[in-house]
Amino acid sequence: MSGHRTLRCRRTVGLLLFGVAAFAGMSGKTAWLLVTDDLPDHSAVRRVGALLIVLLLLGLTVLMAAALRSRVVMDDSGVELVTSFKRHRIPWKNIERVTVHPGFRVWRVRVWADGVGRLALLCPTNAVNSGVAVGPRPLSGLSGYDVAPPNTPRPLRRPYEELRAEWLRRRAAAQAGTD
Structure with missing residues (x-):
């Protein structure tokens, strides 16, 4: 691999973009109501409440916009989460495992190094814990699956398999070089 490759779950990006647009629109509309005096009751308590709602919506918008940065970048030297x-x-030489984890309405990909699994990718799903009945279960919720189960969400399956294949290729090359 020359250069770098960026991996994301498209479903997560789409939902975050929708959330940013929705919360920005709601905060703009609420701010407009504050400025134009279109609030039904002009009491100070209602104005402070509306201002707090605007600040809350803007905070959520900023957090969702910041979450759009989340990605996995693979290059020749390793993986950047x-x-x-x-x-x-x-x-690459420090990675021990790459696993996929089904959960309650969300699937996760973790990269393991030094015994610690770090969250790499997150993908929401409309199925509640859809990994329960498919294939052999992992030993614990933290261990995850080394091979993605058949019901892994499609937007997560491709980036997971690409990340895992690159890691396996790098590991095999390193082992062949040391033998």
Whole structure:
């Protein structure tokens, strides 16, 4: 692999974009009501309440916009897990496992290094814990699946398999080089 490759769950990005637009629109409408005196009761308590709602909606908008940064960047030196407010770089040689985890309305991909599983990708689903009845269960909720079950959401399956295949390729090349 030359250069870098960025992986994201498209469903997560779509829902976050929708949320940013919705909350920005609601905060704008509420702010407009404050400015134009269109509130039904002009009491100070209602104005303060409306202002707090605007601030809450703007805060949610900023958090959702920051969450749009979340991604996995693969390059020749390793994997970089980018979240809303920080980055974590893991060299290929330090990665122990790459697993997928079904959960309550959300699936997760974790990259394991030094015995710690770090969240790499998150993908919401409309099925409640849809990984329960498919395939052998992992030993615990933290261990996850090494091979994605058949009911893994499609928007998550491709990035997971691509990340896992690159890690396996790098691991095999490193082991062949040391033998």
